Amino acid sequence: MRIFTAALATETNTFSPIAVDKRAFEASLYARPGEHPVTPTLCTAPITVGREVCAREGWELIEGSASWADPAGLVARATYEELRDEILDQLRAALPVNAVVLGLHGAMVAQGYDDAEGDILSRVREIVGPEVLVCAELDPHSHLTAKRAAAADFFVYFKEFPHTDFVDRARDLWDIAVRTLKGEIRPVMSVFDCRMIDVFPTSRQPMRGFVDRMFALEKSEPGLLSLSVVHGFMAGDVPEMGTKVLAVTDGDAALGAALAERLGRELYALRGTFMVAQVDEVAAVDAAIAAPVGPVVIADVWDNPGGGTAGDATVVLAELLARGITDVAVGTIWDPMAVQICMAAGEGAVIPLRFGAKSAPHTGNPIDRRVTVRKLVRNAEMKFGESFAPFGDAAWISFDGVDVILNSTRAQSFDPSLFSTMGIDPTSRKILLIKSTNHFYDSFSKIASEIVYCSAGKPYPNRPAETEYRKARRDIWPMVENAWL
Incomplete structure (x- = not known):
């Protein structure tokens, strides 16, 4: 097996005045092929875990570039296109490959690209064709768009916030990829739109218990491969901003859809109770x-x-x-x-x-x-x-x-x-x-x-009902009291 891996990630607060250029990536992480350090930087864990997995399986891992910039405002168009095209050119040079395993964030917005991850995933799919496995690990503070879901075979998101599990979830990603490449499973994704945006710390209830139940379901439910809550990112003014639930099953889209909807409606019923109380x-x-x-x-x-x-x-x-x-x-x-x-x-x-x-x-x-x-x-x-x-x-x-x-x-x-x-x-x-x-x-x-x-001052748009969005949908809670009417 020949597997290509790379990473390109940042989290974009579209209201932030701090623009992101190439220097911002270089200040945090910019590693050319083969130069990624032993320890991962959040969204680059698929690379370091991939080294372990491919060495164990006797497969060839072809590393592309890995870039991470600390969260800020819009990524400069020239910077995004340069880093994206660098990875795409590396992928073309690596062909033929059996799989593409990526580390992405999910909330990157560049000038001219509201859905940067959807853009890069679609271009990857165009290069490798419909039969090659394409998958990615992502941060839950992101936007799960229809475009990126259509371009990939499956996603795995961090479950914990704080994100203490990014290495463990990279291992989950690779486990599903390995089993798929060996012909043991056929992953399919089912997505449920919760029609809300909220903050979901897993260090306290009710989200702690919710995530624990997700872990239990992954172990007990036949045919279920992975569950993720895509929290959404309220500081990203993009058309598909909001919370989603993702189920990855072994060829059973109906099972995935039912599980995702059940969990998603439970989240909606708990809206507004997740974040700890704040004082001035x-x-x-x-x-x-x-x-x-x-x-x-x-x-x-x-x-x-x-x-x-x-x-x-x-x-x-x-x-x-x-x-x-x-x-x-x-x-x-x-x-x-x-x-x-x-x-x-x-x-x-x-x-x-x-x-x-x-x-x-x-x-x-x-x-x-x-x-x-x-x-x-x-x-x-x-x-x-x-x-x-x-x-x-x-x-x-x-x-x-x-x-x-x-x-x-x-x-x-x-x-x-x-x-x-x-x-x-x-x-x-x-x-x-x-x-x-x-x-x-x-x-x-x-x-x-x-x-x-x-909660001091107003450096962050933390009240979605009051935020002056230009692109984000207005039919979700808390922009409306009941998004299901």
């Missing part, structure tokens, strides 16, 4: 002060670079400073210019510095302080499950009893190693202010005395 910055600081011990984690949930925002909002930090709160560590505030100034000044320097709140309105005001540059780290990384997430050149600055990590590559706060990499012991601070919606939970919950979810 005043209440968040009140709660942190009142906690008897730390560290109290304040999660600035909507200024989350993982959702495409800048990660430079200062609303919560300004509230802490206004009240004279000390024993605080902030990770991170994205400000490449401030990092550059700190790098030039050097460790130990005491300098006047303005940082934060440069990217967009409703994110607060820049902070002006005289700061001490405590530590500088080039190409800093933090842990994220079995992988590492870069946050670029970074500076630890301190002032008024507050420590702040400034970073040059946008990244949400995945893991406490964000702090320890910079020389800060996160367990020694009363308050940790981080930027993440839910990916932080798996690791930070292990050290936190309390977690406060804070």
Whole structure:
């Protein structure tokens, strides 16, 4: 067997002012054929798992390029087309192949391409023809369009949010692919439109139990190969935005359709109950002060670079400073210019510095302080499950009893190693202010005395009923109260 694999992924917040070009991919991950590191970067797990599987089976794995950019705004048309065509040319050069196994995100939008994944999958299908297996692993914060479903044999999505299972789901993808290539099964997809958009953290009920039932069904239901909830991505203004349920069965589309509809209607009945309650910055600081011990984690949930925002909002930090709160560590505030100034000044320097709140309105005001540059780290990384997430050149600055990590590559706060990499012991601070919606939970919950979810400012379009969409459908909840009337 000859199998081609490659990855091209990012998550596009179409409301974000931060454009994505080739440099954004190079800052996060750009690996030419055969140069992908041993550890995966989220959507590139099909490549690293594919190496294991093909070595075991004695098959030939032909690697194409792997590119990942941290979530932001629209991808420049020239960048998308260059990276797409690079992979397509590699596929043509690899022919004949028995299968194409891809790592994609599912919420990429480029200038001129509302459905980038549908575009690349359709072009892959045109190249290999109808008989070659085409499959992909995707992030659930994505858009499952009719175009991409028609072009592929099957998809597998991460089940967990936080996405701690991206390697496990890549193994599921490859297991189905191997069995298909050996003639043991014939996967078919069935999709149910839930007519809603919501946020579904699996770290709490009711989504925790829902996902556990999906796992149980995959083991107990004859003919069922895979179940996925495609959460949707409310910051993507595209025509087919919304939540879907996907069932992959062994040649039984009717079984898949029935299961997908049953689960999808259950999700709809639970709409609005999945996301944890959030408070504003005043209440968040009140709660942190009142906690008897730390560290109290304040999660600035909507200024989350993982959702495409800048990660430079200062609303919560300004509230802490206004009240004279000390024993605080902030990770991170994205400000490449401030990092550059700190790098030039050097460790130990005491300098006047303005940082934060440069990217967009409703994110607060820049902070002006005289700061001490405590530590500088080039190409800093933090842990994220079995992988590492870069946050670029970074500076630890301190002032008024507050420590702040400034970073040059946008990244949400995945893991406490964000702090320890910079020389800060996160367990020694009363308050940790981080930027993440839910990916932080798996690791930070292990050290936190309390977690406060804070909705501060308006860096992210987190209220779909009020969002000024231009392309997204308006016939789904919560844009309408009952989408099934």
